[in-house]
Amino acid sequence: MAKNVIVVGTQWGDEGKGKIVDWLTDHAQGVVRFQGGHNAGHTLVVGDNVYKLNLVPSGIVRDGVDCYIGNGVVLDIHHLISEIAELEKGGINVRSRLKISPGCPLILPYHSAIDKAREGAKCADKKIGTTGKGIGPTYEDKVSRRGLRVYDLFHPERFADKLKEVLEYHNFVLTQYFKADPVDFQTVYDQAMADAEIIRPMVVDVSAALYDANKAGQNMLFEGAQGTLLDIDHGTYPFVTSSNCVAGQAAAGAGVGPGMLHYVLGITKAYCTRVGGGPFPSELDIDTEGTPGHQMFSVGKEFGTVTGRKRRCGWFDAALLRRSARINGLTGLCITKLDVLDGLKEIKICTGYKLGDKVVDLLPIGADDVALCEPIYETLPGWEGTTFRVKRWEDLPVNAQAYLNRLEALCEVPIAIVSTGPERDETILRDHPFK
Numbered sequence: 297m298a299k300n301v302i303v304v305g306t307q308w309g310d311e312g313k314g315k316i317v318d319w320l321t322d323h324a325q326g327v328v329r330f331q332g333g334h335n336a337g338h339t340l341v342v343g344d345n346v347y348k349l350n351l352v353p354s355g356i357v358r359d360g361v362d363c364y365i366g367n368g369v370v371l372d373i374h375h376l377i378s379e380i381a382e383l384e385k386g387g388i389n390v391r392s393r394l395k396i397s398p399g400c401p402l403i404l405p406y407h408s409a410i411d412k413a414r415e416g417a418k419c420a421d422k423k424i425g426t427t428g429k430g431i432g433p434t435y436e437d438k439v440s441r442r443g444l445r446v447y448d449l450f451h452p453e454r455f456a457d458k459l460k461e462v463l464e465y466h467n468f469v470l471t472q473y474f475k476a477d478p479v480d481f482q483t484v485y486d487q488a489m490a491d492a493e494i495i496r497p498m499v500v501d502v503s504a505a506l507y508d509a510n511k512a513g514q515n516m517l518f519e520g521a522q523g524t525l526l527d528i529d530h531g532t533y534p535f536v537t538s539s540n541c542v543a544g545q546a547a548a549g550a551g552v553g554p555g556m557l558h559y560v561l562g563i564t565k566a567y568c569t570r571v572g573g574g575p576f577p578s579e580l581d582i583d584t585e586g587t588p589g590h591q592m593f594s595v596g597k598e599f600g601t602v603t604g605r606k607r608r609c610g611w612f613d614a615a616l617l618r619r620s621a622r623i624n625g626l627t628g629l630c631i632t633k634l635d636v637l638d639g640l641k642e643i644k645i646c647t648g649y650k651l652g653d654k655v656v657d658l659l660p661i662g663a664d665d666v667a668l669c670e671p672i673y674e675t676l677p678g679w680e681g682t683t684f685r686v687k688r689w690e691d692l693p694v695n696a697q698a699y700l701n702r703l704e705a706l707c708e709v710p711i712a713i714v715s716t717g718p719e720r721d722e723t724i725l726r727d728h729p730f731k
Contacts, residue, residue: 305523312632314338327355330549332521367399368549449492503551535574578610628712
């Protein structure tokens, strides 16, 4: 029988999901993206090659694996075509293996224009830290039932009529409210029609294809983007993305029944990072050399894959992880970047917060209360030596083992995998999700 695994980020994204998806794909025949857009970034290291992916599922670097973009993904097809071309330059066969849902909402140039104008108009402390790629406005159009979808591309007259109507609305907002330049109809239309012909052979009924693959006994890996605390419903709202990043979205965003989903693997760094605005209770100073925060930032090379922005860094937050574990129904954890903590004399874990006159052990809902949280720390001894590229649990320093055991106990989820480097084989396996 087929076994299907969901991989989700459990913090604020950037947990290292790409490497783990690629590693697990050795036991899968298909990889599915089910939410987000090209604001997500997955970096894969395979030998001497480094692949930076935004829309194409991470399974693409494995020969013979089918890759699916589900209806929950908002799609900038012009960007997708560029990404495909870059992968093909590296000798990867993409077009015969990539399958795109006709139900994907389209990101078009006016979405990016609105996104940038809106963020630019906010005062500094209100900025979300959006990538400006039009993700939010596209999801808004979807929910407002005025969006265009991939299937509209193949009916030029229908596409033109819908585009004129929605562009009239967005250009009014751009010119009258934001005092920005309008977006030209003909430019958008011509580019969309040209791009449509390129992706046409890759557009299939993804929901039906996944059902057939499951019936045939093929294992599927469902790949989340961003992280749980960026989820539009369960994250630190309003400092969140515009989609649902949690495991439950795999069903709706790919068009499969929940009964087809068997194991949820949560990816988490051995510390915490966050890009952009929003509260971060365990945040540390990353700019002062010699501090733990600076070590996390510099050793961890903490720059955003998509934006190149500095990632904020802080101690591991177990209260945050407990919230994430419950929302996702985690079966197991994968800890990444443990080696970044090598050499620290002591390591702290946030176990809960002081919130006013209360002590809480679960991350509050919404940014306002999270911003008021004062972290409560537990301190553990650090370790000498390196955990980098260690491939067996028993070869880890004793204090590193103790740290991981404590995380497991605090988060109430077993650690299935420890990633000790960017390469595929730099992985400690304790419980294989597909077995």
